[in-house]
Amino acid sequence: METSESAEETSEDEEEEEDAGDSASGGATFGEKHEISDRMAVTVSEPEEFTPGEYAFVEGDWDVFVSMDVTLENIGDEPVESMELMTRATSGSQEAEPIFDTDSGLDMPTAVVQPGRELEFTMGYGVNSGEPFDLTVEDMMDFESTGVTLSTTID
Numbered sequence: 271m272e273t274s275e276s277a278e279e280t281s282e283d284e285e286e287e288e289d290a291g292d293s294a295s296g297g298a299t300f301g302e303k304h305e306i307s308d309r310m311a312v313t314v315s316e317p318e319e320f321t322p323g324e325y326a327f328v329e330g331d332w333d334v335f336v337s338m339d340v341t342l343e344n345i346g347d348e349p350v351e352s353m354e355l356m357t358r359a360t361s362g363s364q365e366a367e368p369i370f371d372t373d374s375g376l377d378m379p380t381a382v383v384q385p386g387r388e389l390e391f392t393m394g395y396g397v398n399s400g401e402p403f404d405l406t407v408e409d410m411m412d413f414e415s416t417g418v419t420l421s422t423t424i425d
Contacts, residue, residue: 298418298419298420298421299420300314300315300316300317300338300420300422301313301314301315301316303341303343304407304418305345306407306408306409306412306415306417306418307408307409307411307412307415307417308345308346308412309344309345309346309348309350309409309411309412310342310343310344310345310346310350310354310355310409310412311342311343311345312340312341312342312343312355312407312418313340313341313343314338314339314340314405314407314420315338315339315340316338316422317336317337317338317395317397317403317422317424318336318337318338319334319335319336319424320335320336320337320374320394321335322335322369322371322374322394323371323373323374324373325371325372325373326369326370326371326373326374326376327369327370327371328367328369328371328396329367329396330364330367330396332361332366332367332396332397332398333397333398333399334396334397334398334399334424335369335394335395335396335397336394336395336397336403336424337369337374337376337392337393337394338392338393338394338405339390339391339392340355340390340391340392340393341388341389341390342355342379342383342388342389342390342391343383343387343388344383344384344385344386344387344388345386346385347385348385349382349383349384349385350382350383351382351383352378352379352380352381352382352383352389352391353378353379353380354409354410354411355407355408355409355410356407356408356409356410356417357393357405357406357407357408358405358406358408359395359397359403359404359405359406360402360403360404361395361396361397361398361401361402361403361424362398362401362402364398366395366396366397366403367395367396368393368394368395369393369394369395369396371394374392374394375392376392376393376394377391378391378393379391397424398424399424399425400423400424400425401423401424402421402422402423403421403422403423403424404419404420404421405419405420405421406418406419406420407419407420
């Protein structure tokens with residue numbers, strides 16, 4: 271006979287498997303908050319097209335450039351280095367390149383985020399239009415976390 275405690279554990283296990291499946295399959299959604307580890311939660315806005323400034327650092331030959339607003343929340347008990355948030359992306363079958371453009375406000379943060387606090391910043395990538403865009407966001411200090419993968423197509 272199943273007790274309510276074991277039924278509750280089974281339900282939690284199923285939820286965790288479902289969440290992990292979303293992350294691995296790219297089923298997570300831009301604009302929603304995602305816990306990527308026991309220290310970090312992130313919200314990444316829908317990608318929006320932008321034109322890099324004259325002095326932007328751009329590698330590769332891309333059709334389109336997109337920016338996304340990011341909120342990094344420290345959900346742990348210790349300060350978190352924002353540089354420990356790692357993003358990687360693909361556009362179609364190519365690795366997408368990050369864009370650094372201080373004139374447009376696109377730069378990687380270097381701040382320390384205290385427990386219970388948030389840090390907001392903007393990041394950008396070069397992508398190809400009409401191709402799937404997959405952005406993986408991870409806590410590089412949590413080797414057991416798979417992070418989250420957000421997917422869309424840039425038209």
